[in-house]
Amino acid sequence: MSAGLTAPKGTFDTLPPDSARFLAVRDTLTAPLRRAGYGYVETPVFEETAVFSRGVGESTDVVTKEMYTFDDRGGRSLTLRPELTAGLMRAFIEHRLHDGALPVKLWTVGSAFRYERPQAGRYRHFTQVDMEALGTDDPALDAEVVALGVQGFRDLGLTDFELLLTSLGDATCRPQYRELLVAYLAKLDLDEETRRRAAINPLRVLDDKRPEVQAQLGDAPLMVDHLSDSTRAHYDAVRQHLTDLGVTWTEAPRLVRGLDYYTKTTFEFVHSGLGAQSAIGGGGRYDGLSAALGGPDVSGIGYAVGVDRTLLAVQAEGLDIGAVAGVQAFVVPLGSEAKRLAVRLVGQLRQAGVAADTVYGDRGLKGAMKAADRSGASHVVVVGERDLAEGVGQLKDMRTGEQRAVPVAELFDALRRATVGE
């Protein structure tokens, strides 16, 4: 709009009243984690670049072309986190949490950064809720993690979302399957770009949305048909537990994730009201991540949910969440003497836990009443010169319009009583 400073490309500001909805979504998504014994963790928003190049995977798009990487003044290569799991795992290893009781259950929420072409629901700066259950390879834990994700969306009132579920195999069966798939893809008529992708990560070709590509994949071999016995047993157990937990899902044998660390159970939450960027959350098991970062060979599972995208989903479904409460009481002074009383009264009310406000700047009575109306206050006190001369203020109920004189000394109590229970 102006030629002045603007938020960087691909970023946005969240302002009132939308910001209240953002907070409500964020807190609703994390509540199930807190109820399930997950502990809050805070890690830096930037890490040594190796945390991501080794953790997320050297060959991934995220690492090769989407990271904000820079050298600091000490010559260290640092990177703004493109996701939150790798940093959490780094902290888990650094502080030897694996030496304690297992599983270690953690969650965090915060900013992530990726240099991508902005699009609906895709930004260069975004906010994720991230949770991890580390150190135990128990299918019941996989089910717990998935169910907690579902719970967050349910608590928001979302209905137009779906859980996509599959197993990506493990270190024993995936390499064999990968060979099968590579051989299959080699026979297809694919463009240069897709051929390159097939060489780096053949599984990702399965996820291609272009009809001309999909048309050729009709009888492509699927990972779920080539799982090892133990991996299959694990996946079966996960599904059994999910059924017991009342979670429904859609089998998605072609589901692929763009981060290299995923193994076995893999899932995505998609919402139908968001356009192309339909994934509001995703995750899975990553039994090789700790070792890749130089830690012990421990397993892990977790997910990331996009707070901004979930907010878009909430709005797409027209859900009324995080409505701004406004204040309960409002004081309108006329004249400098009344102003002192108003400031004092509002201060007392706030200390007593009553949400209160007054007007600032030079405003006439009409304008002040308008501000009082906008504030959402149910009760307003008007104090003018004439009232002060009589030692009273006018207490007005904004809903009924009724107004009565109250002695100045009793205004605080009268307002506090009037707003109780609101």
Added chain:
RNA sequence: GUGGGUGUAGCUCAGUCGGUAGAGCACCAGGUUGUGAUCCUGGGUGUCGCGGGUUCGAGCCCCGUCACUCACCCCA
């Protein structure tokens, strides 16, 4: 990174054939020298994204550029 669409007031938008801007909402003030939400009246709050070109004259036409947006890709 590739391709399409759009940029006019705080917001949503109109602007004819090229003649230097308008509506609704919002906001402010007055009607009521002391009363909001209704009503009436008044107020435009603008670098027509930016830069250049054509023209007597550009919001409108041309070129470039930036931003936003949608899709591919990627993914939260």
